[in-house]
Amino acid sequence: MIIVLDFGGQYNQLIARRVRECNVYCEVHPNTLSLEKIKAMKNLKGIIFTGGPNSVYTSDSATISTEVFKLGVPVLGICYGSQLMAHLLGGKVETAPVSEYGKTDVSIKAAGSKLFEGVSANTVCWMSHTDYISKAPEGFTITADTPVCPVAAMENEAEGLYAVQFHPEVLHTVEGTKMLSNFVYNVCQCAGDWRMDSFVETTIQQLKEKIGNGKALCALSGGVDSSVAAVLMSKAIGKQLTCVFVDHGLLRKDEGDQVEAVFGPDGPYDLNFIRVNVQERFYEKLKGVTEPEQKRKIIGEEFIRVFEEEAKKIGAVDFLVQGTIYPDVIESGLGKSAVIKSHHNVGGLPDYVDFKEIVEPLRLLFKDEVRKAGRELGIPDYLVNRQPFPGPGLGIRIIGEVTAEKVKIVQEADAIYREEVAAAGVDKNLGQYFAALTNMRSVGVMGDFRTYDYAIALRAVMTSDFMTAESAQLPWEVLHKVTNRIVNEVKGVNRVMYDCTSKPPATIEFE
Numbered sequence: 001m002i003i004v005l006d007f008g009g010q011y012n013q014l015i016a017r018r019v020r021e022c023n024v025y026c027e028v029h030p031n032t033l034s035l036e037k038i039k040a041m042k043n044l045k046g047i048i049f050t051g052g053p054n055s056v057y058t059s060d061s062a063t064i065s066t067e068v069f070k071l072g073v074p075v076l077g078i079c080y081g082s083q084l085m086a087h088l089l090g091g092k093v094e095t096a097p098v099s100e101y102g103k104t105d106v107s108i109k110a111a112g113s114k115l116f117e118g119v120s121a122n123t124v125c126w127m128s129h130t131d132y133i134s135k136a137p138e139g140f141t142i143t144a145d146t147p148v149c150p151v152a153a154m155e156n157e158a159e160g161l162y163a164v165q166f167h168p169e170v171l172h173t174v175e176g177t178k179m180l181s182n183f184v185y186n187v188c189q190c191a192g193d194w195r196m197d198s199f200v201e202t203t204i205q206q207l208k209e210k211i212g213n214g215k216a217l218c219a220l221s222g223g224v225d226s227s228v229a230a231v232l233m234s235k236a237i238g239k240q241l242t243c244v245f246v247d248h249g250l251l252r253k254d255e256g257d258q259v260e261a262v263f264g265p266d267g268p269y270d271l272n273f274i275r276v277n278v279q280e281r282f283y284e285k286l287k288g289v290t291e292p293e294q295k296r297k298i299i300g301e302e303f304i305r306v307f308e309e310e311a312k313k314i315g316a317v318d319f320l321v322q323g324t325i326y327p328d329v330i331e332s333g334l335g336k337s338a339v340i341k342s343h344h345n346v347g348g349l350p351d352y353v354d355f356k357e358i359v360e361p362l363r364l365l366f367k368d369e370v371r372k373a374g375r376e377l378g379i380p381d382y383l384v385n386r387q388p389f390p391g392p393g394l395g396i397r398i399i400g401e402v403t404a405e406k407v408k409i410v411q412e413a414d415a416i417y418r419e420e421v422a423a424a425g426v427d428k429n430l431g432q433y434f435a436a437l438t439n440m441r442s443v444g445v446m447g448d449f450r451t452y453d454y455a456i457a458l459r460a461v462m463t464s465d466f467m468t469a470e471s472a473q474l475p476w477e478v479l480h481k482v483t484n485r486i487v488n489e490v491k492g493v494n495r496v497m498y499d500c501t502s503k504p505p506a507t508i509e510f511e
């Protein structure tokens with residue numbers, strides 16, 4: 001196993017994911033994890049320090065005991081992690097005269113380095129730093145530099161210590177995967193025999209042990225994440241699991257019935273399934289609310305209240321199962337990274353939750369890893385490949401106040417959009433595409449009459465990890481057809497726009 005120690009960077013789980021892609025098991029832990037706990041870890045082969053927002057030389061910045069370098073386990077420091085290694089071992093870190101951001105040409109100086117075996121002498125890496133290592137600690141060799149960064153990489157092979165200023169985990173670092181695989185195989189001597197199906201097996205086993213004879217309630221939305229979490233749980237504890245599907249009136253067109261058809265009594269799974277129809281209750285709570293974070297929190301809290309009520313009807317329920325995945329966790333700012341949005345199944349949780357424990361078996365996985373696990377579990381492809389749909393649903397695709405009328409508009413527009421994109425066969429490379437209702441009304445003319453109606457925004461993005469995304473270039477004919485159908489078929493809409501923004505600076509959803 002490799003552990004990643006988190007010093008607060010945005011891409012920490014990406015490092016873990018890249019290591020797992022090398023078929024090596026990897027976990028992320030906070031930098032404050034005690035040395036005793038690290039020493040007690042079975043089969044620990046390597047440690048990776050992540051990036052982070054601080055400067056190593058300020059007194060309150062995230063740090064670690066120098067004992068970590070004496071455990072006899074190789075350490076790789078990335079970005080802030082590399083600076084921390086230099087700082088703690090007697091090198092010098094200071095503000096760089098020139099910051100480096102984005103793709104940067106890096107010269108590899110050490111042909112014999114185990115970390116850079118097979119890596120080109122001149123390679124493009126992703127940099128993001130304002131501090132740099134100006135002097136490597138004693139015993140270290142400088143193994144890479146750039147025109148403005150004297151120590152882009154350094155190592156002390158005898159001690160098993162390696163550091164890179166750039167981010168090998170990001171795909172823009174062209175040979176980053178090679179470097180990480182060199183670290184886990186050449187340096188740490190990992191066997192590379194971990195597979196996703198062992199994640200499934202191991203997790204089922206862990207869930208069995210954790211839940212014992214207890215009862216669990218699964219928050220099932222019918223989306224990929226909660227479906228995989230539900231099937232995983234049902235394999236672990238069978239009918240001790242009850243799945244509650246809340247129809248909050250913010251679902252896509254006909255979605256409630258589709259979810260019931262799959263997970264309900266007539267579907268292929270042996271689950272206790274309860275559908276709770278609480279549309280009006282949600283609309284009432286959302287009346288007059290326009291602020292996005294407040295909407296998210298209201299929807300998240302009401303969800304939990306509905307679950308609690310259902311749980312009480314069932315009797316003592318100890319565990320609440322949620323399909324939270326890693327991007328939900330990181331963007332809700334639960335690590336040390338900044339809050340982008342409170343994802344409803346994480347940051348939106350009320351302070352008081354009437355369950356003994358919340359179980360989130362997919363918390364460390366990215367969407368495509370969840371899909372892979374779903375396939376391992378035998379979940380049909382049409383479910384596993386479903387595009388993601390956020391917990392707060394159309395509530396965050398309607399800018400401003402949510403009303404039943406607006407929900408109907410966005411449902412109809414979205415259904416047309418999805419139908420036409422699928423019919424044209426242009427959905428293959430799309431990570432997510434949907435219609436949203438802007439809060440903008442504008443003047444139009446329909447059949448000699450003036451209209452003053454809403455504008456629909458169409459969004460389509462290409463992404464693999466949902467942390468960054470590019471706007472897709474959909475064929476004009478498709479957009480044109482969708483536009484015509486929406487303005488003709490959806491009452492209350494007289495204008496359609498296409499969102500060309502990438503993430504960052506926008507996000508995928510509108511709120």
Ligand code: XMP
Pocket residue numbers: 327328331340341342343344345388389390391392432466503506507508509510511
């Ligand atoms: P953003 O809008 O933050 O979305 O770029 C990234 C991905 O996360 C989904 N998303 C959510 N998923 N609960 C979820 O389960 C949420 O509150 C939530 N908000 C956004 C979004 O659809 C996209 O796939």
